[in-house]
Amino acid sequence: MICPFCHEESFAKKKNLTDGWKITGTIEVCALCGAELKKSDPGAEKKDDSGASRNRLATLLGGDFSVKVELTGTFDRKFCRNCQHFLVHPFKSVCALTDKEADPMGECPQFAVKE
Numbered sequence: 210m211i212c213p214f215c216h217e218e219s220f221a222k223k224k225n226l227t228d229g230w231k232i233t234g235t236i237e238v239c240a241l242c243g244a245e246l247k248k249s250d251p252g253a254e255k256k257d258d259s260g261a262s263r264n265r266l267a268t269l270l271g272g273d274f275s276v277k278v279e280l281t282g283t284f285d286r287k288f289c290r291n292c293q294h295f296l297v298h299p300f301k302s303v304c305a306l307t308d309k310e311a312d313p314m315g316e317c318p319q320f321a322v323k324e
Contacts, residue, residue: 214244221246287320289313294321 212219221237237246267273289295290313294305304311306319 212239212242212244212246214239215242217241287316289315289317289320291323292317292320293323294319295323 210220211217219239219241222240223235224238225232226234226236238244239246267275289302289304289311292304295311295313296303296305302311302313303309304317
């Protein structure tokens with residue numbers, strides 16, 4: 210596009226308008242000069258509510274998705290990442306017992322709970 214302010218070939222980019230930490234809206238500005246091109250309504254992008262989406266999904270799959278599912282019970286989590294012998298390093302994870310590379314989601318018979 211040709212910017213109407215700087216008359217250079219450029220493109221528009223979105224910039225958030227904020228009030229403290231809250232985003233109040235977005236504007237489109239020229240990438241070169243930063244001049245405001247177009248304002249947009251903060252609620253314009255989120256017109257589709259989750260209720261309508263949920264109803265369309267229920268219609269498509271033929272089920273009732275209004276009930277929230279909760280997982281209960283105890284799980285046996287003997288993953289290497291929860292083991293006291295698991296050493297985390299920025300480049301690779303190592304088992305202190307075997308001195309070999311360990312998969313954080315792997316399991317081994319020498320598991321000991323991390324304190």
